[in-house]
Amino acid sequence: MRDIAHFVNGQALIGASGRYGDVFNPNTGEVQARVQLASDAEVDAAVQAAAKAQIGWAATNPQRRARVMFEFKRLIERDMNSLAEILSSEHGKVIADSKGDIQRGLEVIEFACGIPHILKGEYTEGAGPGIDVYSMRQPLGVVAGITPFNFPAMIPMWMFGVAIAVGNSFILKPSEKDPTVPVKLAELMMEAGAPEGVLNVIHGDKSAVDAILTHPLIRAVSFVGSSDIAHYVYQTGTAHGKRVQAMGGAKNHGIVLPDADLDQVVKDLSGAAFGSAGERCMALPVVVPVGKATGDELRERLVAEIETLQVGISTDTAAHYGPVVSSQHRAKIADYIQIGVDEGAELVVDGRDFQLQGFEKGFFIGPSLFDGVTKGMKTYQEEIFGPVLQMVRAESFEEALALPSEHQYGNGVAIFTRNGRAAREFAARVNVGMVGINVPIPVPVAYHTFGGWKRSAFGDTNQHGVEGVKFYTKVKTVTARWPEGDVEDSAFVIPTMK
Numbered sequence: 001m002r003d004i005a006h007f008v009n010g011q012a013l014i015g016a017s018g019r020y021g022d023v024f025n026p027n028t029g030e031v032q033a034r035v036q037l038a039s040d041a042e043v044d045a046a047v048q049a050a051a052k053a054q055i056g057w058a059a060t061n062p063q064r065r066a067r068v069m070f071e072f073k074r075l076i077e078r079d080m081n082s083l084a085e086i087l088s089s090e091h092g093k094v095i096a097d098s099k100g101d102i103q104r105g106l107e108v109i110e111f112a113c114g115i116p117h118i119l120k121g122e123y124t125e126g127a128g129p130g131i132d133v134y135s136m137r138q139p140l141g142v143v144a145g146i147t148p149f150n151f152p153a154m155i156p157m158w159m160f161g162v163a164i165a166v167g168n169s170f171i172l173k174p175s176e177k178d179p180t181v182p183v184k185l186a187e188l189m190m191e192a193g194a195p196e197g198v199l200n201v202i203h204g205d206k207s208a209v210d211a212i213l214t215h216p217l218i219r220a221v222s223f224v225g226s227s228d229i230a231h232y233v234y235q236t237g238t239a240h241g242k243r244v245q246a247m248g249g250a251k252n253h254g255i256v257l258p259d260a261d262l263d264q265v266v267k268d269l270s271g272a273a274f275g276s277a278g279e280r281c282m283a284l285p286v287v288v289p290v291g292k293a294t295g296d297e298l299r300e301r302l303v304a305e306i307e308t309l310q311v312g313i314s315t316d317t318a319a320h321y322g323p324v325v326s327s328q329h330r331a332k333i334a335d336y337i338q339i340g341v342d343e344g345a346e347l348v349v350d351g352r353d354f355q356l357q358g359f360e361k362g363f364f365i366g367p368s369l370f371d372g373v374t375k376g377m378k379t380y381q382e383e384i385f386g387p388v389l390q391m392v393r394a395e396s397f398e399e400a401l402a403l404p405s406e407h408q409y410g411n412g413v414a415i416f417t418r419n420g421r422a423a424r425e426f427a428a429r430v431n432v433g434m435v436g437i438n439v440p441i442p443v444p445v446a447y448h449t450f451g452g453w454k455r456s457a458f459g460d461t462n463q464h465g466v467e468g469v470k471f472y473t474k475v476k477t478v479t480a481r482w483p484e485g486d487v488e489d490s491a492f493v494i495p496t497m498k
């Protein structure tokens, strides 16, 4: 059995905790490796290595740091195929989707290549007599990222790409379900010229997370995962004096106005609801058609579209999506479908009995469609995170606008319409962090910033873009005076600008 070790100070660190997690191949249901779960001592070893490396790294000029990022980008592109194959074999998403996962992370690395320009400070000449004021952004020191299973390449790169480019060293605690690609990323960073200790990977579960959240040398923690754990991470990390951003779960709605191009909407919804087996925080698991006629026509077309979907192993290039990540997760999705039936929603398409011939032990589940879902239902209020699309019908624009606005999650939302004024009003008023107008998965580009509202994010700084730079740096402001002539009198009152 292959063992997946930690990666500390530029090399594999064999864990001594004696605790392991199983890493499955979701296509076959077999355990393909076991990952070491860190003890506090191993987390501390990583932090000490990171702290040592950070001093020299912060003193390295930003252009040289950017060159490491340029080289890292080249290496990722060189290894794209093999990385995507590994990612798919542990996660279950199809290869093309794994390449998208890596590519979206790489776009943040491209953003980080511009760090010398982005990090430039501010300067005021002559703020007072002989006085100039300038500010600079300095790295925090050792920072950490804790990431979910569903984007094992993109989300680590969102975090360490920016954090390292601005001069921090980084401890990555990836999901224990698909840990191999994160280690490969760290190896490639070393190959790209990052000094040993600048990027370390520690595998683990709650115990490793707690060691990170309480370690006195870690200055900031970025977390992405489910909301209850995000809230816990936010509370524990901030109670220990750390800066924390903690992104949580989601329940994104797609609002379909009567004038929308339904041919396009059906294609967009199908990809956004069922792509990656619905295991995306920006998936669209809720569709809200406005008006009975829109709802009836959409339902008919969705049923026809779902019939064309192919579920297959992650290397099947004809498959639209692959297995979910674990048998427990598949069981949880099936349970939610049953709850939906029990609470009175109409199960129009039932994917629970799907089996892939030759891969009966794989974690596959077919696409499901519900109609008649209402606000009070548990299956509407909670995140299912599977290939299940729920139709909640609305009678008016206002009713449709209220649904995502009042939902506990506020990650993403999309509106489909040909009416620019309605779209504009929707974008301005909806109580959600990321909005798509005829864009089903509105993940902002790397130089903008990613973050939801309400229970989809705790803390007030988003991922990547200038917000990411702010999260991983602190501002220092210098007021400098070069007096000329006679000695000035002592000032016993607070200095003001006259």
Ligand code: NAD
Residues within 6 Å of the ligand: 146, 147, 148, 149, 150, 151, 173, 174, 175, 176, 204, 205, 206, 209, 210, 224, 225, 226, 227, 229, 230, 232, 247, 248, 249, 250, 280, 281, 383, 385, 411, 452, 456
């Ligand atoms: P998860 O919350 O189970 O795990 C996330 C991380 O927390 C992992 O590294 C895991 O090891 C760690 N962890 C697990 N249990 C813990 C505990 N009790 N205490 C402390 N740490 C613990 O999430 P997941 O299943 O890996 O990922 C799916 C979830 O992530 C979904 O809810 C999805 O919506 C969310 N997600 C959100 C975003 C976003 O940006 N908002 C992006 C991707 C995924």
